[in-house]
Amino acid sequence: MRSGKESALPLGSDCAGNSVEIRILREADLPGALQVQQRENWNQTENDWKRLLRLSPTGCFAAFSAENLVGSVTVVAYGKDLAWIGMLLVAQEYRRRGIGRQLMRAALNYCQSGSIATIKLDATPVGGPLYESLGFVPEGEVERWQGAGFSKVQGGSGPFRNNQLSSSFYELDDRAFYVSRRKLLDSLLEDCCVAPALQTDDSLRSPQGYALARRGARAHYVGPIVALERRMAIGLLDRVLARLPGQVFLDVWIGGSDSRSEWVRRGFVKQRAMTRMSLGRQTAAVSDLVFAIAGPELG
Ligand SMILES: CC(C)(COP(=O)(O)OP(=O)(O)OC[C@H]1O[C@@H](n2cnc3c(N)ncnc32)[C@H](O)[C@@H]1OP(=O)(O)O)[C@@H](O)C(=O)NCCC(=O)NCCS
Structure with missing residues (x-):
């Protein structure tokens, strides 16, 4: 390059x-x-x-x-x-x-x-027309929701050691995101402000979901959340919220099933919508295993 x-x-x-x-x-x-x-x-x-x-x-x-x-x-x-x-x-x-x-x-x-082969982004309404004029086409919607963590305790857990995770953790993410983003995940794990929430099967060997959180300039940022099913994703979110004090943002990939009522019940408010857009070789949008994205700048 x-x-x-x-x-x-x-x-x-x-x-x-x-x-x-x-x-x-x-x-x-x-x-x-x-x-x-x-x-x-x-x-x-x-x-x-x-x-x-x-x-x-x-x-x-x-x-x-x-x-x-x-x-x-x-x-x-x-x-x-x-x-x-x-x-x-x-x-x-x-x-x-x-x-x-x-x-x-x-x-x-x-x-x-x-x-x-393929270039993607999450467009704000202001950015959308510029991307469209460059050939980007819409492929789905991401919504920013804001709420509050449940914890009264300030401070975090410090860096999380990713060597606690088995390679099948990354395989779950590959399956959800369709391409490997292992370097990104390692970096996000190092920056976790509270312990990640992990879900494994009964044998404790096979990961079924995870949720991460990091500090933000205005609010804690929860994401990515990846899980085999939506109910599990919401459980993982609740576990992270229980560890977080103060305001929280998360960007939810609006996939097959609508869980907006779950956010509203937790006192979350929708802040804005972004349009996921792509250019180049057409691929499937990310799977519904991705519940919350890693960040608008990361996917
Ligand atoms: C989106 C953003 C980056 C665009 O930046 P910008 O420098 O204004 O973009 P451009 O100048 O290339 O194009 C913007 C418009 O100005 C027009 N323009 C460009 N040069 C011009 C000129 N010399 N005179 C008049 N208009 C001009 C373009 O045709 C375009 O018009 P359109 O919106 O009607 O299509 C900017 O608005 C921004 O930072 N917004 C806030 C952050 C944001 O939402 N970013 C997008 C994230 S997805």
């Missing part, structure tokens, strides 16, 4: 006459990226950004005007079958000048140079 130098795309100039260019996003750029994101009130933390850079050191891009970061986009590739685009943001005062489209072009060029 392309190097840092090759990725610097000149982009005309902003209204003050400064040239705007797209470059690979580096760790040193994160304070700028966080500032743009915080103004949009998104929930990702510096840790979330660092994870994206670790998973994809040359696949995250930023737009700069006079060395100020004014926009971002990230790509995480899961092998050659699938890449996920996220964190497309342009600072408000720089919008409607083509920067969002240029960032998307950088992301798509990166996917093309890596011969990625």
